[in-house]
Amino acid sequence: MKENYQVFLDRFEQSLHNLFHSEANINELSVNRGLPSEIWNGIMEHKPLSVAIPEAYGGRGSHVKECLGILAAASYESLPLSLTFGINIALFLEPLSKYGADSIKPYIFGRFLEGQAMGGLMITEPDFGSDALNMRTYYTQEQDSYRLSGQKHWQGLTGMAEFWLVAARKQVAGGELARDIDFFVTDNNKDGQRIHVEHYFNNLGLYMIPYGLNTIDITVPAEQKLQQHSTGIKMMLDILHRSRLQFPGMGMGFIKRMLDEALAHCINRKVGAQKLLELDSVQYQLSRIQASYSLCSGMCARSSSISGIEHDLATKGLEANSMKALVTDLMQEAAQICVQLSGSSGYKIDHVAGRGIVDSRPFQIFEGSNEMLYTQIAEIIVKQMKKEKQTNLGQFIQSLEQTKLIGDRFTKLLDFSLPDGLVQRQLIVLGKVIARLITLQYVYDMTGKGFRSDLFENSFKHMQTDIRKLLSDFSNVNSASPIVEYQDASNWMDFI
Numbered sequence: 001m002k003e004n005y006q007v008f009l010d011r012f013e014q015s016l017h018n019l020f021h022s023e024a025n026i027n028e029l030s031v032n033r034g035l036p037s038e039i040w041n042g043i044m045e046h047k048p049l050s051v052a053i054p055e056a057y058g059g060r061g062s063h064v065k066e067c068l069g070i071l072a073a074a075s076y077e078s079l080p081l082s083l084t085f086g087i088n089i090a091l092f093l094e095p096l097s098k099y100g101a102d103s104i105k106p107y108i109f110g111r112f113l114e115g116q117a118m119g120g121l122m123i124t125e126p127d128f129g130s131d132a133l134n135m136r137t138y139y140t141q142e143q144d145s146y147r148l149s150g151q152k153h154w155q156g157l158t159g160m161a162e163f164w165l166v167a168a169r170k171q172v173a174g175g176e177l178a179r180d181i182d183f184f185v186t187d188n189n190k191d192g193q194r195i196h197v198e199h200y201f202n203n204l205g206l207y208m209i210p211y212g213l214n215t216i217d218i219t220v221p222a223e224q225k226l227q228q229h230s231t232g233i234k235m236m237l238d239i240l241h242r243s244r245l246q247f248p249g250m251g252m253g254f255i256k257r258m259l260d261e262a263l264a265h266c267i268n269r270k271v272g273a274q275k276l277l278e279l280d281s282v283q284y285q286l287s288r289i290q291a292s293y294s295l296c297s298g299m300c301a302r303s304s305s306i307s308g309i310e311h312d313l314a315t316k317g318l319e320a321n322s323m324k325a326l327v328t329d330l331m332q333e334a335a336q337i338c339v340q341l342s343g344s345s346g347y348k349i350d351h352v353a354g355r356g357i358v359d360s361r362p363f364q365i366f367e368g369s370n371e372m373l374y375t376q377i378a379e380i381i382v383k384q385m386k387k388e389k390q391t392n393l394g395q396f397i398q399s400l401e402q403t404k405l406i407g408d409r410f411t412k413l414l415d416f417s418l419p420d421g422l423v424q425r426q427l428i429v430l431g432k433v434i435a436r437l438i439t440l441q442y443v444y445d446m447t448g449k450g451f452r453s454d455l456f457e458n459s460f461k462h463m464q465t466d467i468r469k470l471l472s473d474f475s476n477v478n479s480a481s482p483i484v485e486y487q488d489a490s491n492w493m494d495f496i
Helices: 005-021 037-044 048-052 064-077 079-099 102-115 232-245 247-268 280-306 317-346 352-364 370-387 393-399 424-447 453-475
Strands: 119-122 138-141 145-153 163-170 182-187 196-200 212-221
Touching (some): 037 048, 048 064, 048 079, 079 119, 079 352, 232 317, 247 280, 247 352, 280 317, 370 424
Parallel strands (some): 138 163
Antiparallel strands (some): 138 145, 196 212
């Protein structure tokens, strides 16, 4: 009989706390590469990745709520640990569950449940980062197998994962590569399928997770090719959007930890005769983190209802990009505020907020840089407005499914027509506005189910302020551009 989820989660949270605060010191562990085997074994003996494995194969059933709960529990103690789980869940186990051949699932899922195996996804290449459609890794079909060749880099768990999903394009006549993309499962335990690590990167943060450059020259059985439901590009979008929709799970525990740490410090710390908490500026900063906590809570609730593997998420870019971009911006801001409020003690790599700045920063870059995602959000909105022959942003927001519940609160603020020919810096700003409106509605929707209305109102105040500032940047475009040959007549010493 499957263990009650809350019991399972509570036991896992308590184990993490004991491992990181009693049996070892997470502040010391976090400045070293990797984790000691006894700590890692203590974590994995609870089978946290079982949440992403179907019940038919011995798992807990791939319920998004349970997956996000595990990610949040991990990120409260260690953001790198949560990302490790996130890679396994969203970038390997869920795609395998949805698109993998039934014949390969028992062995692989068994390795995860009983052998502490891990898996990851290889898309990014040295010359093609976000430009995944032009990747050069290719495959050729043989009688009952596929031959894969190419290079991949910056894959989390490089050299550590047993299994990989490798993206490649089919080589056609004349050596050209097909436009579509396919994915293949590889198994480092088997001869001919081992991916060679050329070298490891000295990554700035996330020390627990190895990254590096991989050379692929392998042959895999035909059954290890993922089975498309339509096209490979749509399959890739479905995988990436599902992953982005689960970023709030990693953000949830992290932001809550920043909030708890900052609150505790400000309650206990005195400046003169008064507590730090009593200072007006400090209250504002704490309320910023708390608003992020509420927004992330709303994202988790929404993600739990729409991002299961039974859903096709290829067309869910608006919400997926909004969640990923905004929650990662909020994570970085929460860490920055917590460090500021913690004073000098926060500026240490072994302080949870100090290393939080470094560890949360790449979240704004990987799986699509936030500037790119905000641009895509804006392009989706502009395209939809044109399709509906709507020019007034405020009116459109009140009719858009993802914002109509809170649209009336922003009617006056957004009562203007979008101009034609928006430049990219305007699209990024517009994307930031839309992401805030979409996620604020998630929180509002939860208030109807009992979520604290005072937390929603504080979130609304901060999002209203953010949007006012953003709209100023939108309407007063800063057209500055870099002067590449700037050296002439720019040395201050010549003007003394």
